[in-house]
Amino acid sequence: MNITLIGFGKVSYNLFKLIDSPDINFRTSAEGRSQKTIDLINESNIEVYDSFREAVEKSDIVISAVTPSQALDVSRRYARDYKGLYIDLNNVSPDTKNQINELCENFVDGAVIGKIDSNNPTLFLSGKNADKLLFLNDFLKVKIISDKVGDASKLKLLRSTYTKALSVLLMESYALAQKLNLEDEFFDTLSLTEGDEFKDKSLSRINNTLNSSKRKAEELEEILNYFNDDDLKMIKTALLKLKQF
Structure with missing residues (x-):
């Protein structure tokens, strides 16, 4: 084959x-x-x-x-x-x-x-x-x-509305912790509720977002174009943030 x-x-x-x-x-x-x-x-x-x-x-x-x-x-x-x-x-x-x-x-x-x-x-x-x-x-x-063609893509878009907006929020929170010189404490605090692997997964998510910000911005544009929903304020904000990188 x-x-x-x-x-x-x-x-x-x-x-x-x-x-x-x-x-x-x-x-x-x-x-x-x-x-x-x-x-x-x-x-x-x-x-x-x-x-x-x-x-x-x-x-x-x-x-x-x-x-x-x-x-x-x-x-x-x-x-x-x-x-x-x-x-x-x-x-x-x-x-x-x-x-x-x-x-x-x-x-x-x-x-x-x-x-x-x-x-x-x-x-x-x-x-x-x-x-x-x-x-x-x-x-x-x-x-x-x-x-039905489109169903796999619908689920992917729905998942992306959550994961990509969450990635941007995580990056902003981490940036604030860095300014306060509390990066380790920030992750230690969140790990109490999010699990022991949260820090490693979060840093990997942040790094991946930074390295592929252009692609992720294009994906958010696909979401906005498809759903055409004025209530997607978090997605619009995440898109603006990604375009800054």
């Missing part, structure tokens, strides 16, 4: 590591990628093609894991007329996933739940072709939400 990964950031890199089978051959391309991505590709010993178009040809599965702003353009370029399974794992709105579905004969709506660079992320899938990916249960947890 040949699987093409379009984009080779954290999502694709970790999938490449987790889905380890002699029967599965991964391929990608460095076409238009940043030097950071090219370095990651070179370190991974994945099969590399000169172009994504070439990599997609004769692939059984294509997985799109780019930034939210690129997802639709990538699908227009590679999903149209593609006969294999096309999976979009980007954190975009259900409306965008349905647009991609209209371009593609065999589409699966996907969402990675949990920390992508962990050893146990969960893959939410929806769409009539989702059950064709149950073989991935041999490598990571797969949960089929429904046969």
Whole structure:
């Protein structure tokens, strides 16, 4: 089986590591990628093609894991007329996933739940072709939400409304503690109710947010565009904060 990964950031890199089978051959391309991505590709010993178009040809599965702003353009370029399974794992709105579905004969709506660079992320899938990916249960947890494209993305967006707003609030609280020179005491106090691992998880969350603020801002914009709800004041505030980094 040949699987093409379009984009080779954290999502694709970790999938490449987790889905380890002699029967599965991964391929990608460095076409238009940043030097950071090219370095990651070179370190991974994945099969590399000169172009994504070439990599997609004769692939059984294509997985799109780019930034939210690129997802639709990538699908227009590679999903149209593609006969294999096309999976979009980007954190975009259900409306965008349905647009991609209209371009593609065999589409699966996907969402990675949990920390992508962990050893146990969960893959939410929806769409009539989702059950064709149950073989991935041999490598990571797969949960089929429904046969309706958009349902996996809806759950991802709902989760993001909580996690991303919470991340921004955590960063602000931590910044205040730093100004008071009470960083350790701040985490010790919260750990009394949040658990012993709270400090390590919080620092990891803060670092991840800072390193991917642009992507997370795009994801919040997807939430605001999809729900179009004036009551989403926390999301709007979190978006403004992320754009400052």
